[in-house]
Amino acid sequence: MTALHPIPTDRPERLIVIGNGMAGCRAVEEILARDATRYTVTIFGAEPRVNYNRIMLSPVLAGEKTFDDIVINGADWYAQNNITLISGDPVVSIDRAGQTVTARSGRTEPYDRLLIATGSDPFIIPVPGKDLPGVVTFRDLDDVDKMLAAAEKGGHAVVIGGGLLGLEAAHGLALRGMDVTVLHLMPTLMERQLDEAAGWLLKSELERRGQTILTGADTAAILEKDGHVAGVRLKDGKEIPADIVVMAVGIRPSTGLARLAGLEVERGILVDDHMLTSDPAIMAVGECVQHRGACYGLVAPLWEMCRSLADAATGTPSGYEGSVTSTKLKVSGIDLFSAGDFSGGEGCEDIVMRDAARGLYKRVIVKENKLVGAVLYGDTADGNWYFDLLKRGEDIADIREALIFGQAFAMGGGASNDPHAAVAALSEDAEICGCNGVTKGMVVSTIHGGACSLDAVRSQCKASASCGSCTGLVESLLAITLGDEVKAGPKTLCKCTKFSHDDVRRLILEKELKAIPQVMQELHWTTPDGCASCRPALNYYLLCAWPGVYVDDQRSRFVNERMHANIQKDGTYSVVPRMWGGVTTPNELRAIADAADKYGARMVKVTGGQRLDLFGIKKEDLPDIWADLNAAGMVSGHAYGKSLRTVKTCVGSEWCRFGTQDSTGLGIKTEQMTWGSWMPHKFKIAVSGCPRNCAEATIKDFGVICVDSGYELHVGGNGGIHLRGTDLLCKVATEREALDICAAFIQLYREQAWYLERTAPWIERVGLDHVKAGLFDDPEAVQHLAARFRYSQSFMQDDPWARRAKGEDAELHQHLAEFRPFPTMQIKEAAE
Amino acid sequence: MIGDWLDIGPVTQISPGNARTLPVQAPNGENLEEIAIFHTMGGEFFALVNKCPHKHGPLSQGIVHGTVVTCPLHSWNISLKTGHALGDDKGCVPTVPLKVDAGRLYLLREAVIGAMAPERAA
Numbered sequence A: 001m002t003a004l005h006p007i008p009t010d011r012p013e014r015l016i017v018i019g020n021g022m023a024g025c026r027a028v029e030e031i032l033a034r035d036a037t038r039y040t041v042t043i044f045g046a047e048p049r050v051n052y053n054r055i056m057l058s059p060v061l062a063g064e065k066t067f068d069d070i071v072i073n074g075a076d077w078y079a080q081n082n083i084t085l086i087s088g089d090p091v092v093s094i095d096r097a098g099q100t101v102t103a104r105s106g107r108t109e110p111y112d113r114l115l116i117a118t119g120s121d122p123f124i125i126p127v128p129g130k131d132l133p134g135v136v137t138f139r140d141l142d143d144v145d146k147m148l149a150a151a152e153k154g155g156h157a158v159v160i161g162g163g164l165l166g167l168e169a170a171h172g173l174a175l176r177g178m179d180v181t182v183l184h185l186m187p188t189l190m191e192r193q194l195d196e197a198a199g200w201l202l203k204s205e206l207e208r209r210g211q212t213i214l215t216g217a218d219t220a221a222i223l224e225k226d227g228h229v230a231g232v233r234l235k236d237g238k239e240i241p242a243d244i245v246v247m248a249v250g251i252r253p254s255t256g257l258a259r260l261a262g263l264e265v266e267r268g269i270l271v272d273d274h275m276l277t278s279d280p281a282i283m284a285v286g287e288c289v290q291h292r293g294a295c296y297g298l299v300a301p302l303w304e305m306c307r308s309l310a311d312a313a314t315g316t317p318s319g320y321e322g323s324v325t326s327t328k329l330k331v332s333g334i335d336l337f338s339a340g341d342f343s344g345g346e347g348c349e350d351i352v353m354r355d356a357a358r359g360l361y362k363r364v365i366v367k368e369n370k371l372v373g374a375v376l377y378g379d380t381a382d383g384n385w386y387f388d389l390l391k392r393g394e395d396i397a398d399i400r401e402a403l404i405f406g407q408a409f410a411m412g413g414g415a416s417n418d419p420h421a422a423v424a425a426l427s428e429d430a431e432i433c434g435c436n437g438v439t440k441g442m443v444v445s446t447i448h449g450g451a452c453s454l455d456a457v458r459s460q461c462k463a464s465a466s467c468g469s470c471t472g473l474v475e476s477l478l479a480i481t482l483g484d485e486v487k488a489g490p491k492t493l494c495k496c497t498k499f500s501h502d503d504v505r506r507l508i509l510e511k512e513l514k515a516i517p518q519v520m521q522e523l524h525w526t527t528p529d530g531c532a533s534c535r536p537a538l539n540y541y542l543l544c545a546w547p548g549v550y551v552d553d554q555r556s557r558f559v560n561e562r563m564h565a566n567i568q569k570d571g572t573y574s575v576v577p578r579m580w581g582g583v584t585t586p587n588e589l590r591a592i593a594d595a596a597d598k599y600g601a602r603m604v605k606v607t608g609g610q611r612l613d614l615f616g617i618k619k620e621d622l623p624d625i626w627a628d629l630n631a632a633g634m635v636s637g638h639a640y641g642k643s644l645r646t647v648k649t650c651v652g653s654e655w656c657r658f659g660t661q662d663s664t665g666l667g668i669k670t671e672q673m674t675w676g677s678w679m680p681h682k683f684k685i686a687v688s689g690c691p692r693n694c695a696e697a698t699i700k701d702f703g704v705i706c707v708d709s710g711y712e713l714h715v716g717g718n719g720g721i722h723l724r725g726t727d728l729l730c731k732v733a734t735e736r737e738a739l740d741i742c743a744a745f746i747q748l749y750r751e752q753a754w755y756l757e758r759t760a761p762w763i764e765r766v767g768l769d770h771v772k773a774g775l776f777d778d779p780e781a782v783q784h785l786a787a788r789f790r791y792s793q794s795f796m797q798d799d800p801w802a803r804r805a806k807g808e809d810a811e812l813h814q815h816l817a818e819f820r821p822f823p824t825m826q827i828k829e830a831a832e
Numbered sequence B: 001m002i003g004d005w006l007d008i009g010p011v012t013q014i015s016p017g018n019a020r021t022l023p024v025q026a027p028n029g030e031n032l033e034e035i036a037i038f039h040t041m042g043g044e045f046f047a048l049v050n051k052c053p054h055k056h057g058p059l060s061q062g063i064v065h066g067t068v069v070t071c072p073l074h075s076w077n078i079s080l081k082t083g084h085a086l087g088d089d090k091g092c093v094p095t096v097p098l099k100v101d102a103g104r105l106y107l108l109r110e111a112v113i114g115a116m117a118p119e120r121a122a
Helices: A022-034 A054-062 A075-080 A141-153 A164-175 A196-208 A256-260 A299-313 A383-392 A397-405 A407-412 A440-448 A454-461 A471-485 A501-510 A516-522 A534-545 A559-563 A586-598 A619-631 A663-674 A735-752 A759-766 A768-776 A781-796 A800-805 B109-114
Strands: A013-018 A039-045 A071-073 A084-087 A091-095 A100-103 A108-110 A113-116 A120-122 A135-137 A156-160 A179-184 A212-215 A219-225 A228-234 A239-241 A244-247 A251-253 A269-271 A282-284 A289-291 A326-328 A336-340 A348-355 A360-367 A370-377 A431-433 A573-575 A603-606 A612-617 A644-649 A683-688 A702-707 A710-715 A727-732 A818-820 A826-828 B005-010 B018-025 B031-039 B045-049 B063-065 B068-070 B077-079 B098-101 B104-108
Touching: A013 A022, A013 A108, A022 A039, A022 A071, A022 A299, A054 A141, A054 A164, A075 A084, A091 A256, A135 A141, A141 A156, A141 A164, A141 A244, A156 A164, A156 A228, A156 A239, A164 A179, A164 A196, A164 A244, A196 A212, A196 A336, A196 A360, A196 A370, A228 A244, A269 A282, A282 A299, A326 A383, A336 A383, A348 A397, A360 A397, A370 A383, A383 A431, A397 A407, A431 A440, A431 A471, A440 A454, A440 A471, A454 A471, A501 A516, A501 A534, A516 A534, A534 B063, A573 A619, A586 A603, A586 A612, A586 A619, A612 A619, A619 A800, A644 A663, A663 A683, A663 A702, A663 A735, A663 A781, A683 A735, A702 A735, A710 A735, A727 A735, A727 A768, A735 A759, A735 A768, A735 A781, A759 A768, A768 A781, B005 B109, B018 B109, B031 B104, B045 B098, B104 B109
Parallel strands: A013 A039, A013 A113, A039 A084, A113 A282, A135 A244, A156 A179, A156 A244, A179 A212, A269 A289, A644 A683, A683 A702, A818 B018
Antiparallel strands: A091 A100, A100 A108, A120 A251, A219 A228, A228 A239, A326 A336, A336 A370, A348 A360, A360 A370, A573 A612, A603 A612, A702 A710, A710 A727, A818 A826, B005 B104, B018 B031, B031 B045, B063 B068, B068 B077, B098 B104
């Protein structure tokens, strides 16, 4: 690689960065991207860990992310770029004359260029009790850990400060089960970002969620009991109990080190447009600086500063001109956006739209035919468009009438149904990702450069890699740019949510979600009651997660599972009684023949799973035919369900001259253990008595091949569209072991596979090794999984036919009424 | 809407998220057509001919979400408000005007009769 400018000495310049936070590391990334060889880089960090995404601490607190999820640069990044990271050892002094820095440990390092990125410190209001144990700030991972520890014990949390950070802290603590009170000095929450109306909507929503919000609350003292925080007293005398107090009233630039070194400092460290301080060998960037009179506490301006800094530090100065900022609140289920100036004033005109039923509030502020501010609550889809208009200072006279209805309406001359149209209409330099300062043009060129999936875009240009609120925009750009060639990333469960199947399953457990509407509310579903894809999936996930607790939602079942029979093309049903292991009796056959006659079955067919299928049964007759079949000792065959279908067997050692074990007997025991269990998809089992494999066990989800010395257990076979032979899972000596591993494998599949994913694609996706590890790495795993399966089965093995035959859910089988308009105009049951 | 309204009973017969059927019969008892009456989770009622425009699947057996039902045979999404197929699918099923009055459901009689195949209704 050739540098644009000659390196001034025969060795790379030594760049020391003070601060291992978002700004410091981003500045280094930007420099390396321009010139990877110009500097040898050393980074000093005060926190004893690698670089992480500080703005994502809120989701960590809320339990939506883990620390690993928010690491920006892991240890490998430092190694790959030859960066020396000195963490947990903060720099305490700078010797500008000697061009060295000294850390707390006494370590001294020389520099050619120095970058100060010390960020900011939380502002602590000077009240009695501010230093008590249990009073924390919300600034780094240690603070989050303290809050989590407090939340574990439960009780009362008081958050001082109703700004962006305070509300995110309050949200996290509330989700963690604490009783939360927010104290805010001003009358409106987030008053720097919101107007009164939007602040009120926000306050109402938070109160509806159980938080107590006190505005105009001026803290007088933090109270103590037994050496620990116990409450907060306000100036009006009111006292609020507290087991933890979070101080989130604001931040101020961390300038101590710069001041000590004699650099020019006002509120922040003074920098020019190239992020140079008053000493030309020293740069500064991030929340610690003051540029053209402004200090910034949001992430987007930091990225803009880092770009200008890197341009200057690599010899192609561009110049930073300050930032216009916008705000989004990272509280799940609350959509809130603001940008620019919304205080009103001379020459400003408001355009407002409200929709109380939907909880919508939109306000844009126009001055001299230019958009100067926007506040959106409830629907922030047009936030980026407004922000783009605002930053570019575009004349909006032509679209003024339609402006408030959003981009699709204003630009399309009417409501457009194409969700991509709005994104397509954005200018090339429109900002898509505010967190990372990525424009539409940059995303599109990344896609043209070979990034064909959301994940690839996220890793290559960082768009939507931080808070994720612009995911939809990036997806639109992928669709617009690539059409059908977009590679699906981790698939979202359906179009109603941004969460993947795995995320939803994890969050159901973590947040202890136990009902479909609760999942939809908590996970911010975009539709009022889901769709035909997510409802059955959620019903299954909840059923699997909370056996015996969750109440099955019939309305979320596909017709076959709701009617316990298979719908046919003419709207009639087919009925398959269970025949354990494919073995039947003359008595059962007589009952089946009688039922076929009595209910007019137009065909009786032997199925591939060794059962008899009666076709052409009317939904009204189903409870009656089931009653008749029950009377002969038969139960539902679940031929209709995402569930255990059949256990197919051969006759085995009892009859067959080649048989090595009692395959029929083992098949019946297996079916008796597994029938009635709901699964991600249908599940077929077979047991063959010898390797001739007459029961075709090697194309089943779980197949047993009996051999002289025991039982070979096979998994993941499929005889459907994509033929797949099974993988050998293991070999066992006894029936007991075979049954336990069968139960354990099914439970692993039930707990981990995505809804509507057969075992074959599941194993293809996660790998056989993953399945083996899940079953065998821990010697007790099989027993634990099998125990969970059997516990679940204790609620499931209840014949649904018998319940319907006794009259349960009768309305599913009966007409509402009948109407005979010819010729007598009479109506049965309901009178006209 | 002016016309004869057919009382089909109390609203409580159909719980939210479910649908039930009303067969319209010829004098010999043969079902000429079924009307499906839907109760959405949002609390609205709709009536449509119980036949998907695609392959005549019984819409009453589909999953109801928002003001849409997904046909149980091939997962076409049908608007309960207009009877039109949604998304890329094309087709329409007749709707039947329905009103709720004092806790009872009413269908417009002429629409119920008119919803049947013309040669049979004649």
